[in-house]
Amino acid sequence: MKSVDSTGDFLANCKNVKLSYYASDSENLTYCQALGNSSRDCMDYTNWGANAELVYETSETGLGASNIKFSSGCGISSNNLEYCYGCVGSSNLFGCVLLKKKEYCIFNKQYTKEEYEQMVPKVKAHMDEMPYTDKLGRVYKYGEYFPPEFSPFAANETALMDFTDMDKEQALKFGLVWREPKESEYKATLEVKDIPDHIDEVKDDVLKEIISCEMCKKVFRIIPQELAFCKKHKIPFPRKCHNCRFKDLTHFRNLPKWYKRSCDCKGVKSKQGIYKNNVLHPNHGVDDCQNTFISTYSPERPEIIYCGSCYVAEIA
Ligand SMILES: [Zn+2]
Ligand SMILES: [Zn+2]
Numbered sequence: 122m123k124s125v126d127s128t129g130d131f132l133a134n135c136k137n138v139k140l141s142y143y144a145s146d147s148e149n150l151t152y153c154q155a156l157g158n159s160s161r162d163c164m165d166y167t168n169w170g171a172n173a174e175l176v177y178e179t180s181e182t183g184l185g186a187s188n189i190k191f192s193s194g195c196g197i198s199s200n201n202l203e204y205c206y207g208c209v210g211s212s213n214l215f216g217c218v219l220l221k222k223k224e225y226c227i228f229n230k231q232y233t234k235e236e237y238e239q240m241v242p243k244v245k246a247h248m249d250e251m252p253y254t255d256k257l258g259r260v261y262k263y264g265e266y267f268p269p270e271f272s273p274f275a276a277n278e279t280a281l282m283d284f285t286d287m288d289k290e291q292a293l294k295f296g297l298v299w300r301e302p303k304e305s306e307y308k309a310t311l312e313v314k315d316i317p318d319h320i321d322e323v324k325d326d327v328l329k330e331i332i333s334c335e336m337c338k339k340v341f342r343i344i345p346q347e348l349a350f351c352k353k354h355k356i357p358f359p360r361k362c363h364n365c366r367f368k369d370l371t372h373f374r375n376l377p378k379w380y381k382r383s384c385d386c387k388g389v390k391s392k393q394g395i396y397k398n399n400v401l402h403p404n405h406g407v408d409d410c411q412n413t414f415i416s417t418y419s420p421e422r423p424e425i426i427y428c429g430s431c432y433v434a435e436i437a
């Protein structure tokens with residue numbers, strides 16, 4: 122929406138944003154996701170933004186973040202951080218964790234500006250001389266993000282599952298951790314089939330029940346506010362757990378997977394012959410449109426996908 126020279130999905134008011142997903146009011150981004158409010162000149166960066174610049178291979182970072190690399194959970198007026206976690210209001214940190222309003226620290230130890238400037242290049246050189254090698258034999262010199270096997274979370278416990286269709290086999294092949302969920306210690310006290318169809322007939326004592334999800338069979342409860350919301354808006358009582366409901370919700374959006382496509386506009390109608398154009402398109406007239414572009418709609422899908430020029434000609 123209102124984006125120029127950009128490819129990806131869910132982009133709004135963006136300029137020169139490439140292969141990115143959920144970004145707004147930003148420019149010069151590549152491989153970024155979920156950034157907003159004036160993020161610029163960033164790459165391989167997920168989540169947040171808010172006046173962030175020069176951020177690379179970093180997540181959950183923003184609000185005046187500048188020149189942050191290989192880090193997570195940093196920002197809030199921070200700059201020049203590398204390999205940091207949870208550092209805020211700070212500058213010139215290397216390999217630090219949870220520091221606030223600090224500068225010139227390496228591995229959370231305080232140095233003078235001069236010492237810091239001498240020491241950091243030595244640490245980087247050491248990383249190149251003795252790099253970490255992960256289980257799959259991948260080598261991590263300076264300039265790589267932390268190996269996924271260091272993550273305290275398994276891939277299937279993270280938001281990765283909301284944005285990919287990755288399964289266990291693929292995750293393990295990629296060197297990610299996969300953990301089978303523990304069996305719940307709670308036993309269901311209410312089956313979905315025993316819940317009244319109409320919300321008006323659902324009594325407040327349902328709040329005490331442990332309900333078995335009709336989809337994944339895991340158990341869940343609901344809180345008074347949820348029940349009140351359903352009653353107020355005449356929404357049927359949920360039959361699925363929160364995770365399954367969230368999955369249903371996200372099912373409607375395309376995943377951040379990029380397909381090179383050619384325009385489905387073939388002269389005066391769509392390739393499928395279903396849609397007849399309202400006007401003659403100035404870029405190709407009665408001939409097939411030759412434009413190609415990147416889309417999150419795979420070529421196998423049934424939707425008619427026009428290039429920007431043909432689309433604009435039709436809706437103008
Ligand atoms: Zn479920
Ligand atoms: Zn076209």
Ligand SMILES: [Zn+2]
Pocket residue numbers: 386387388402405410430431
């Ligand atoms: Zn066309």
